Amino acid sequence: MWQPLKEKIKIHWPLLALAGVSALSVGMVVALLETVGVLNLAPADSAIVESELAPEAPSAVLGLADRPPAQRTEALSLIAQQQDNQEGHRARYLLATDLLSQGRGGSALTVLDGLEQDYEALAPYVLLKRAQAQTAAGQPEAAQQTWQTLAEQYAQHPAAAEALYTLGQSDESTWEQLIANFPAHPRSVEVAAKQLPVATGAKQMALLRLLVNYGLHQSEYGTWLDQFVSEYGSLLTPEDWQAAGFGYWETQRYGKAGSAYAKAPASPLSRYRAGRGAQLDGQRKAAIAAYRQLAQAFPDAPETATGLLKLADLLPQPEAIKVLDQVMARFPNQAATALGKRADRLDALQSPTSAQQARDAVLSQYSQSEAAAELRFRQAQQQAKAGHYESALSWAQQLLKDNSTHQLAPEVGFLAGKWALQLEQPEVAQRAFERVIGQHPESYFAWRSAVYLGWDVGDFDGVRSLDPQIVLPDQRTPPPAGSDTLKELYLLGQDQDAWTQWQNEFRDRESPSVAEQFTDGLMRIGVGDTLDGIFMVSNLAWREQPQARQEYLALQADPAYWQAMYPFPYEQLIETWSRQRQLNPLLVTALIRQESRFVADIESVAGALGLMQVMPGTADWIEAQIGQTGYDLTQPADNVELGTWYLDYTHREYDNNALFAVASYNAGPGNVADWIQRGGFTDADDFVRQIPFAETQGYVEAVFGGYWNYLRLYNPAIAAKVERLAATQPNS
Template sequence: MLEQEQTQPKPLSSSNPQTVSKKRWFLWGAGLGGLALGGITSAVFLVGPAKLPFLDQWFGAQLINSGADLEDSRPSTSTLALASVSPTDRAIQLEELANQGTSSLDRARARYLRAVDLIEQDRGGQALPWLDGLEHEYDVLAPHILAKRAQAQAATGDAAKAQATWQALVKQYPNHPKAAEALFHLGKTNSAYWDRMIADHPSHPRSVEIAVNRLQQNPKQLDLMRLLARHGVYLPDIGSVLDRLRTDYGGQLTPDDWEAIGFAYWEIQRYGSAAEAYAKAPPSAINLYRAARGAQLDARGTVATTRYQALVQAFPSEKETGLALLKLAELEEKPDKAIAYLDQVINTFPDRTAEALMAKANILQAANSPQTALQIQQQVLKEHSGSEFAADLRWQQAEANFKKGDIQAAWEWARQLAQENPDSVHAPEAAFWVGKWAAQLGRTDEARQSYEYVLANYPGSYYAWRSAVLLGWDVGDFSTVRQKTPEVERPATRPEPLAGSAALRELYLLGQTRDAWSLWQVEHTDRVQPTVAQQFTDGLIRLGVNDNLDGIFMLSNLSFREQPDEKQEVAALKHHLDYWQALYPFPYLQSIEQWSQQRQLNPMLVTALIRQESRFEPKIRSVVGATGLMQVMPETAEWVANQINLKQYNLEDPQDNINLGTWYLDFTHREYNNNSLFAVASYNAGPGSVADWINRFGFNDPDKFVEEIPFPETKGYVEAVFENYWNYLRLYNPTVSEKLAQFSKSHANLVNSRLGK
């Protein structure tokens, strides 16, 4: 974090937006290896973009004016619509539905949900009539109904009946995960049941719980530590268990044990330790890759090189080998040897040719061979025009020409990028700047068409929001967004998981997220390389239990799938509203609304900032100590607390954290006359830095100012926060959503979709 003058409070945000997540893009190894290569820094300009025959028809051919009807087509399910309502507020409605629901399923759901509420309110006796015989008409949750009946019986003090019901559950459903719950309760009076639970249901959270307890009593139990390494990765202290396994029992571990330990280390981002575990795991391509990649991330380049070479030798045609060769080139100090590795990629892995060519151009550029590097760049543009690396080149050229004042050339490069690389990460920005530069060139109609094109084709991007602003939409500009109080229309029912059993889906839809999570820990067995459906489901289940950081990570990281069939699955998933609303959730909404109203802040802007800062995690800490949802620095919290006379507070408490964070966000707004661009940038980099940038760059054009922010972290932070804001607006505000649907067919189809309905 930057040091501020002592008269100014320090910025609350101190973490790079890209490091908020505790995972990285190489979670599953091969295709997610974090392989972005440095851009071309040559001062030599490429030749101008080729004039394509259909260039002049580009805008008109792509614009969509759907005029689609936005009426919500999802069916209404009465009980499911109550899943997110508090037990107190839904009691009467549930009883009415239980007695006279529109369908037998709806009545069964209402009975179950009402019984659950009563049990949680310690009114087990009143719950029993609702559960009576329910397992016969609601068979999908029959084991769960027996478990709830046992809990209700225990709550009434009838221990004998509760024991009998638990016994019946084990007898009738011995292989069902819910049997582990029964064995857990039975084991309270007879520990033999716990032995059976661990043996028969090792992945169940109850088995993990018992293993932890037994290890506290006797730490020297290798089998229980093995169980935790495989099934207790979510435990906060799992790292110490893994360390003990390595140091105290290394000689007794099997290769499969080492693979499990490696994966667990990888999950908690201890990549150096993961590398050593994977080095002893069965020699698969992904295990060898992680053994090498982990060593590289641990700054042990020589070890990483040796292991990458072993992977190339053992698995010459696997996809991980292509990544290994690129990494070998990256680690190699001698240009000729690095180029030899890249030539192997070009000859053996055609899908990575463009990437290898660009790496080759970088090496030649650094070796003072700019003309050869330029030829390779032109080869990429010609032979791999649709690749992300060609898009990188085009955007570099657009920016370089803009900086030297050649707006026409910048416009041409950006336009070609948007045309040739419509799926590139640069495409929304390029299409937007086509409009900005067209306006500077006096072509106002073309500028308007460009902004409409961005809205039509990239409706979820930061540049869609900027386009809407420049088209005059009432969505809040940098100077007015603070005062907005947008209407929010939340979905009536939950999204439906795409993987897992029917029972898991039913529990999740009913809002029984903790039970769904427990069931998912047993059912989800493909954690290293999950399917698209499994990863989507995993994200939903994590969000359901407020594991928001990992939940959002799982959902957003679907975009990094590389296999063509998986990319198609992800593209299909993104056509559904469920995906986007899960990606942009509303945790802690009541606290956010309360403090936003008190500080006169747009609650969607506050939500957007929290999503970027912490992914809604109350206890997350950055490496410099920024804490909680709004990533409040302790010294800043103390300063703010003095301003508002707050004597006691806990930064890990959402109420306190949002109270302090919103006050500071109000402060940064007041510092800059309610300009939210400066306020949000100050939140990340500090008021002193922003004041310096205004003095250096001026403020004639906010979009140009954002581009000129010299801290890449803060530039990305500003764009991410306002992209979040725009997505909350387009997904939950009916007015903006309806207007956007007039320009974007994909958005119109989105709001009329609902997964599994």
């Protein structure tokens, strides 16, 4: 609790620097600070003030990092005046950035005065902000000198790239230094793109090489990549082909990726992708040849096992069986998968007895394998369909015992609970539902289990009316990779500067560590690239190497991982229109996440636009209904206004049943009405499983699974219940 000051604190810079800001009472400022972290107003000579807070320690300033400037100015001012430690330094830096964003360069200069001497972690960025403030204050000569100082004193620091870029606007020779010293910096990519149209020969090739290596997320990337390969293919080094292969792979042009990887330095990954790229592009002969080259060059590599399994899919049945036998003999970790595929081939060869023997061997010899889990799931479903719930439950329980980490386990656990209810075994059902939530809290089936346990999470017919409490984290968690400077920028909410800093620190873009890939995802989300950012984070789940897998599982236990997976852009906008439409704001957030990953100007191949992917024709129809025109679907406010109107409409069409409403949002009212009329399902879960469009079935589970994740992450009551259950479950 805040206590009154016992003595006057020395003020290091005048409060007049903030002239024009409305004055809050000290009591109001303290109340704000108490909501975001620890407020320390001890005298300057106290040991507490002198200490530097660790990045993960509670911090009033870091708690303010994601607040709008208008909501944090007074609190930051108070901290900056009273604390001459890391908290005070952080407060001054944030104040300066806020003043710059308001065009108040002169005031920012006062706040920044001498800060680089105290704030070592961000000293280069203090100079960068000073130069920007001098420019804003109409001091071009002083700004030029500061840029020069930054470029000279911190010649190897990424912040110097901004100085070189600015200096290069009056002396383009400086841009050559920028490109040479900081090729990965976004400013270098910008300069290269500007210079490319007039460049020729070796200069043009060098610029294209830079753009191919570091311009992946630029809109013109595909053009640059094609030009690099088509015009300079005969001159490209194996390393160039590696970069080209990676570029084509990341942009999902797999045929060209395979061709490029075939010319890259020989490695298990490059040779595997040479084969897989050809296979995905329908080049069967090329794929077969590449997979065989992989097996010959790298006989023991894990990629070879995967390649041989893919090779078997391309060969006639007898040859495929021989390849699968090789996998079983040489790669124990893939033996079960190969044996399961062998059973399928034997079925195709009219050898059902041998096929069944192979499947029995999977269950007996490789009981904990993915192949065994898939066989058990298939058996459980068949038994349940026949009404043999006791047998179905037995198969399910064996899967949950031996394959508890398999991706099917949440669904099987939920079905086991429902089958136990059919058998009038409520205690068994309760344990099954609790296990799903405790061991697989992120799953859609955890939400379904919570519904059956009677939690206040809203079923399909009640979720619309809920208005859950939302509590966001007090402050950010530092990323697991990167320099202290990067982490400090990120913690302070300086996302654009953190992103540019990271571009120079992120070295192994093709084979990043778990920590690097997660950090890259965080940086992308920070600058609004939520589509790729969430993909980078979610894709960590596919790590298979033991060490990487363990690192991923450790990361997954950190709430910061899930907060990155389920971020909250446009929180106020979504809340405003959700309340206007009487919709659950977390359901709307989850739907937007699924539709667009929060990218405001995204367009689908069908022409749907914006956050809620509204079709222009649908927008025209909505405008006629509400009697207003002139909406721009690429503008978040307009898009969410129309999108929530339509989601409200689909709810009203189906008596506020959110299952039918969300399915209708994806597939259209006509299809959903047809599915309902057709019938044949016993309950809502049965309806979801029988949706004939795979896309819509996945969409429904993704939206409601997303809703559940937002609820369990940001609603304190549900988060506490999930945590208690997780603590009671055996290690899976």
